[in-house]
Amino acid sequence: MDTSPKLSRHRPAAQADSHERPGEVDERLFVGSVEKGMRVLELFNEHPSALSIGDIAQHTGMGRSAAQRFVYTLHRLGYLGKDGASKKYLPSLKLLGLVRGIHRHHPQRELAVPLLEKLARETRETVSWVELDGNEVVVLLNIPGAHVTAINLPVGSRFPALTSSSGQVLLSQAPQAQLAKMLDALSPEVRARFGTRSRSEVLSIFRKAAQDGHSFTEKNFGDDGVSVSVPVTDLSGRPIAALNVSTVRSRYDIAQVRELILPRLELAAREASA
Incomplete structure (x- = not known):
């Protein structure tokens, strides 16, 4: 199921400003690929067990090839770990650095x-x-x-x-x-x-x-x-x-x-x- 924000297509670009109301998205600024990557990470809040590429594709509503690309990128960046035996993925400890940053601010x-x-x-x-x-x-x-x-x-x-x-x-x-x-x-x-x-x-x-x-x-x-x-x-x-x-x-x-x-x-x- 696609949980991405609903884009507002009825507001002229000339009227866009930096104070968007909740639920509105400025399509000129919104990066859909970032949203999809975050959707992959957020999925692990709902599913505490390790997930396969197929699991991630199914639960995010992405195609398998798209899910594979996002998972590969997050794994290469160190935000997802991979179990050598099952080949499934889990959040890595690197994500804790983001939590630390939240508290420091x-x-x-x-x-x-x-x-x-x-x-x-x-x-x-x-x-x-x-x-x-x-x-x-x-x-x-x-x-x-x-x-x-x-x-x-x-x-x-x-x-x-x-x-x-x-x-x-x-x-x-x-x-x-x-x-x-x-x-x-x-x-x-x-x-x-x-x-x-x-x-x-x-x-x-x-x-x-x-x-x-x-x-x-x-x-x-x-x-x-x-x-x-x-x-x-x-x-x-x-x-x-x-x-x-x-x-x-x-x-x-x-x-x-x-x-x-x-x-x-x-x-x-x-x-x-x-």
């Missing part, structure tokens, strides 16, 4: 690592640094919990922003019109996570998160999951990330999380804020 996130580690030691629960990426939130730092039943949130995990506690604090200052548009765009499966709440009731969740400075969610990771998030801000007070603690209700219900975990989480977020 965000010193506030990098400086927060000791705070997350301390919070994880104190709570013995999973602690994460989460940022907003479009309509989703993505986990960029994670300290796993010490319990066998700890919530597993690997770095790179993505979740719908509206239904996650992290997304709710990160979007708490967003205009109501933006939130309503995002709500209308949710798939029925994701929208069902709000239960029978009306549109106004859902939107009130974000107003409450803005007033409280935190947000709770339940059942995001199964019926036993409890999640609480607070914002990390920049010098202007704008939320740039969320600190999240994820636990299970068999250890903490909402009242216990509010009493025992939230104060520590709020302290860590204040220390992480600029």
Whole structure:
């Protein structure tokens, strides 16, 4: 299936500018071959096992010869490794250099690592640094919990922003019109996570998160999951990330999380804020 961006063919070239709206692509600047190469790399987020050329062609919607060329190039550049026995491909360690570059350009996130580690030691629960990426939130730092039943949130995990506690604090200052548009765009499966709440009731969740400075969610990771998030801000007070603690209700219900975990989480977020 082709997942490439849909090109806008109705906008005259003379009107193109550097401030494209989401979903629009300037065909004069867009390099389709780069998009296809990235599609190959992104495929490994969905498929943790090694993939053959045929697998990659099938899952990306490319022809086999095109897939082979992109895989060969990425392998030669060192971004894909090849298993000598199966002849299948996996992401290589060179990709970690790109991740390191992301963190180096965000010193506030990098400086927060000791705070997350301390919070994880104190709570013995999973602690994460989460940022907003479009309509989703993505986990960029994670300290796993010490319990066998700890919530597993690997770095790179993505979740719908509206239904996650992290997304709710990160979007708490967003205009109501933006939130309503995002709500209308949710798939029925994701929208069902709000239960029978009306549109106004859902939107009130974000107003409450803005007033409280935190947000709770339940059942995001199964019926036993409890999640609480607070914002990390920049010098202007704008939320740039969320600190999240994820636990299970068999250890903490909402009242216990509010009493025992939230104060520590709020302290860590204040220390992480600029």
